[in-house]
Amino acid sequence: MNKRGWLAIAILILLIPLAAWSQDGFRDIQKQVTEFTLKNGLTFIVLPRHEAPVISFHTYVDVGSVNEDRGITGLAHIFEHLAFKGTTTIGTKDYRKEKPALEALDKSWNALRAEEIRLPHPDSARLAELTKDFNAKQDAASALVENNQFGQIVEQNGGVGLNAMTNSDATQYFYSLPSNKAELWFSLESSRFLDPVFRDFYKEKNVVMEERRMGVESSPTGKLLEEFLSVAFKAHPYRDEVVGHMSDLKAISRDDAIAFFKKYYVPSNMVIAIVGDIEPAEAKRLSEIYFGRLPARPKPEPLRTVEPPQIGERRVTLHEQSQRWLLVGYKKGGALSPDDPVYDVISDLMSSGRTSRLYKSLVRDKKIAIQAAGFSGFPGQKYPNLFLFYALPSQGHTNEECLTAINDEINRLKTEPVSAEELNGVKARARAGLIRALSSNSGLAMQLTYAAVVMGDWHQLFTSLDKINAVTAADIQRVADEVFVDNNRTIGTIEPVN
């Protein structure tokens, strides 16, 4: 480097003073947070912010695809769709007529299903008859449906960002409203879980099957991820894609959905965060009025299955009409593991931006990949999961080249202590990242619920920074030695066919 370069850097470094807004700012925000739990066990976290007359709501239900038994894979996600179908008063033209129509439809479907799976094979005449009956019953029930009324009410009242998502660990429902409509959310969201009607059930299953075809079956990377998980985990339900298996989607009945709802959608299994233009006292008053109606029920039993230690490398290769992809996953502890902050530090070190080690090695210098990164927490975070590395080899380069280069970087973690400078960079980025995360009402609401449920306390959103600051170079070496070993890894690749 030439002299002028040094001088220029020295000048710029002088422009960087010491961090100013730090612990005080975070402490002030935490003081404004109110947490309360209703008698039925439902917990609320409220952060008032009055800059603009808007409020973001986030409902976190501690049920994900991991809670599905064999035969009902995909149900947690189907339920997420059903939660938009309304109640006994929303989404119906006349519930008194609709209720028996839905019951008749279920009966018809059960008969059809029984015929479809009859051994040695179904009777085709009987099948045609039952299908006809099912279609007629479905038409009769659909005629009583006021389509998508739940969404319509939210959108018409100015709701934005209305959506929901299901992953392995959780199901989350969220949107934002102008603050004068706060009570609308309390009314709608509580009745959604108090009084749901799973109407249009069989049509919505078709929608979900289309979602599976779109996200998994018609996408090379979708296929790879599904295969990869099924190989990486042998016992823990992290092995199943959230969207479920096609045979289960076909087989799941409305009774299955009702049973699932009763078991998992209980107040003690839900946490709600409200961030925006509302006073905590008002939020509490409305919570008691509306959500106090939900009956207390026992918290579901924790998941029994624990993934056993991996005793040998696993590998899956797909030959697709696609360019190459490489996934490398290592088993590691879950969110409550004391090493969780160490995983986060390694993730930043390896993957965050243009100074990250994988970018510098694979993308910038070797030019063997157009993207390369590694992050903690795949496919979920609550239970022991994977530290997942991935690379997209650049044109003319192979998965094996990328695998070797990733291994080299992993070995560096084990053999060279991370410099203080690099570690300080990680810590500075963690702090800046947290400050930025605070600026979005909806993002913050989501993070508060995650910390509360998965980490056990919403304060963890802030204390995670202290934990990251405590990570040492020796911690990184120790965890790398322990986790990044060949017997503990699964490799997934796409190789092109032409």
Add this chain to the structure above:
Amino acid sequence: MRTFRATLSAVLVLAFVAAAAAQTRGTTPQDYRKLKYPALREIQIPEPTRFELPNGMIVYLLEDHTFPVVNASVLVRTGSRYEPTGKVGLASMTGQVMRTGGTTMHSGEEIDSLLGAVGASVETYIGTANGGGRMNVLKENVDLGLTLLSDILRNPVFREDKIDLAKVQARSAISRRNDEISGISSREFARLIYGPTPYGRQQEYADVENITRQDLIDFHHEFFVPNGTMMAIWGDMSIPEMEKKVQDIFGSWEKRDVRLPVVAKPRMARQQTINFIKKDDVNQAYIAVGHLGGLLNDAESADLNLADQAFGGAFASRLFKKVRSEQGLAYAVYSSWGESWDYPGVFRMGGSTKSGSMMKMLKSILAEYRDVIANGITDQELKFAKDSYLNSFVFQYDTKGKVISQLLTLEFFGYPKDYIRTQQQKVQQATRKSVDDAVKARWNPDLLTILVVGKESDFDTPLSELGPVNTIDITIPAPPEKIPEPTAATVARGKDLLRKALAALGPNAPSVKDMSAEGSMKAAGPMGEVAMKVKFDVLYPDKVSRVMTTPMGELTMTLDGKSGWMKLPMGVRDLPPSQVEEMYKSLFLDPMVVLSHIDSPDYTIYYYKDDKVNDRPVSGVIVKHGPTGALTRWFLDNETMMLLKAVTRAQGEAGLQDQEELYDDYRDVGGVKVAFKTRQFMDGKQQMELELSGAKFNTGLTDAQFKKPAQ
């Protein structure tokens, strides 16, 4: 400095719900229908400070002390639409390497380290209609961030290794572009809508190879000037201090006049087209239907957005209800009335469904579309769309970042600053009639572009049921061949090969002075194949005349040795210089000309590889004409020494591409062998076929007949 500071702190009343003013504090749960809402409280929309530096740069500032961060957003008058043809991707590469390739003060790596160490980010980009930059720093790093932002915008050096990196990424992106069906559908649909305008271009390998470091330097120099730049800065700062910082950091940037190139405007399709792309490894079909969209300031914009919201833009929209909820045909189904700031967007509706219900879903979308045009939207739908817009209006102003970014963008694209409020008023005033009128005026049921991507054999009904289908081949054009440099050995071998080729042409080949030939030609045109009669006269080495007779009339194109002219039914005119140059280049590469100049210093001739043409072993020879730079690759049959193929690089749909000419049916014409059949290919597609009916040599052509006639 001319400083305009708005002292008005406008108070905008955002009260859309004139429901009961007093809040009813109930103590029992209410059904949503019985709820009474208080009016939304007034919010103060802050007025940013605006000023212009003497160099013409316009700056907006707004304080926001909620969090200790400072953000900046920069807009620059540039864009990929100004790229030259043959260099698609130059703009985006310029935007990328500005940041990665370092500046006169700092290498890209230094910039990465300085920003990474404090969790800050400064990035630049060039998009379709503008370029820009973004800065996001904690407040204590604002000087670092602004200094680097200015340095990157003004003094990038485009280091070669970072261009190489950008090229690796560009090539890899091209190679990956057909991997996912969703990507194919959206990309090819936009290309169909925008056609051959700069908005519909796609980068190919040939473009990547064509782009040089000088191109990046020039593209940056052409557009990045303070008088073409606007910047917004907001966050935890004091306005007077920031104003001074901006002057100190950006004040020395020198103003320069810039002329923005004129860009071809996209036009509405002239007819309905049904297009298909084959993708056999999927079990869903992707459907996209639509036509050219509009501008954000079209008179009908507010009405059309209401129609779109009701039709396919929301959970409670018609398409979502009918296709997804009622029929369970799709997870994804939507419509989107596309609008951009200063060029038309893409109006698109569609979604994806299992292959076996492709036609069912496509027909369902088309029926809903035709219905909404014919019968309009219902009162209930209008109320839904208006309420959704008006009730969520507050979210357009709920952060200071949105307020200032909106003002910056409006001024940048020449919109009035009250644009959003005008739109709001138009929405308030919209009626079923105004919406229906707008829909009838702008949504066209007859000029739809329909695109289906998927596995044809699994479709419920063939797509051709709807009409003739245009199948689009999305095979990625191969990168142009890299041409090696000559060596003494390859030159000797090349010349030797051409001498043998000359001998093989026949005993009279060396004494050819002129040639006349005629025949028929078929050429691929944009509207289908065109057939014509052709006649050539060549007086070697530098005069040629071609007469083409088509159903539209007769066209003569002539090179007289110095310049060129053409004769059309309506008269005689000069050929454009670029065309004259192209025609001379091809004349200088005519086998007769080359073979009589094997030892001329004007030509570099060298062997470069063995190959095969139609399974026959051939020798490849490069022929380069120094004065014009014309270059061809010849492939000579190892047995007969006849020329079987010539490859030249020409401008094609995908930038500079290799154009192949295959020669066939050699016949002896008075002791000289002549190829009676010539076929031209580009990108595997035949462009032209020529069949001679007769040829003659040395008939005694004279200079006179190549002279430009008097009018």
